[in-house]
Amino acid sequence: MQRIQESELIINKRGAVYHLDLRPEELAHTIITVGDPDRVAVVSKHFDRIEHKRSHREFISHTGVLGKKRLTVISTGIGPDNIDIVMNELDALVNIDLINRTIKPQLTPLNIIRVGTSGALQADIPTDSFVVSTHGLGIDNLLNFYRYEENEEEKQLLQSFVTQTQLNHRISQPYICGSSAHLIKHFVNNFHHGITVTCPGFYGPQGRILRLGLSNPHLIDRLTQFTFGPHRITNFEMETSSIYGLGKLLGHHCLSISAIVANRVTKQFSSDSQAAIEQLIKKTLDEISEW
Ligand code: R1P
Ligand code: URA
Structure with missing residues (x-):
């Protein structure tokens, strides 16, 4: 079995993966990811007990137990x-033997659920509502560095997206990936469903104009107007397609759920975005507890 070299997978003196500073036993197999480091404690305050707390750069993690479930929030x-x-690094913690530096023969799938914030791209998706991403459509380019290929339905959706948005190659070579069927079935009632576009920035890449002109000033309108059969684009943010794409390649179950804090069509912003995200966290944990 090929040994993964020290420069390729960095393990620190604690025997933990470098950026996350986590050891295998400090990670649960159901994981909630949040963008904001301060949001970790907002999730873990619902746990019955916390077993591990780690912190390195922006990667804060709490692992604990909620009912019968062991959970990590990071x-x-x-x-x-x-x-x-x-x-x-999450994958390495379960699927690479960190001592021998070899890929384990039996792979372990993780459940990875992003609980984040997002901007709506449809007038009928109000601020403070919740969106579950049926697909992540990436204009962020990350998956183009891996050997990733869409399935037939995804290829057709993508082709239609490029035609309808006229996104030029200098901006992005888009990719698309569906969510986990295994997870999405638990998040149906009281959630909007739709395609989430993942952008490599918050301002220009999401069509926001402050002092700079945009290379594609029609981007928001084209995303809003896009349709493909029953599919439409509901929202955009900055992580979903990369989680879905890498999750699929690595064999994990991934879902992204967002609290809508801005509506880019009606131009409204949530009057209490913190309350909206707290409510989404509570709903997500309630669903997870019932599996
Ligand atoms: C931008 O403000 C950030 O908010 C959204 C975007 O994806 C981006 O990370 O998610 P989080 O609130 O989870 O960070
Ligand atoms: N996060 C984003 O990336 N965009 C928004 O408009 C709101 C939250």
């Missing part, structure tokens, strides 16, 4: 570049 910080680190 912050990713913002953006797909951080997701590359988080997904690879």
Whole structure:
């Protein structure tokens, strides 16, 4: 079995993966990811007990127990570049023998659920409502660095997306990945469902104009107007497609759920975004407890 070299997978003196500073026994197999490091405690305050707390850079993690479930909540910080680190290191914790530095013969799937915030791209999805991402459509480019291929339905959706949005190659080579059927079935009532576009930034890449002109000023309208059969784009944010794409390649079950804090069509912003995210956390934990 090929040994993974020290420079490729960095293990610190604690025997923990480098960025997350987690050892295998400090990770549960159901994981909630949040962007904001302060949101970790907002999730773990619902746990019956916390077994491990780790903190390195923007990656704060709490592992504990809620009812019969062992859970880890971890912050990713913002953006797909951080997701590359988080997904690879979470996977290494369960699927690579960190002592022998070899891939384990029996692979372990993780449940990975992002609980984040997002901007709505449809007028009928109000602020403070919740969206479950049926697909992550990435204009962030991360998956283009891996050998990733869409299935037939995804390929058709993507082709239609490129045609309808006229997204040019200098901006992005988009990719798309569906959510886990295993997880999404638990999040139906009181959630909007739709395609989430993942952007490599918050301002220009999400069509926000402050002092700079945009190369594609029609981006928001084109995303809002996109349709493919029953599918439409509901929202955008900065992590979902990278989680879905890497999760699929690595064999994990992934779902992304967002509290809508901004509506980019009606131009409204939540009057209490903290309350909305707290409510989403509570609903998500209630669902997870029932599996
Ligand atoms: C931008 O403000 C951040 O908010 C959204 C975006 O994906 C991006 O990370 O999610 P979080 O609230 O989970 O960080
Ligand atoms: N997060 C984003 O990435 N965009 C928004 O508009 C709101 C939250």
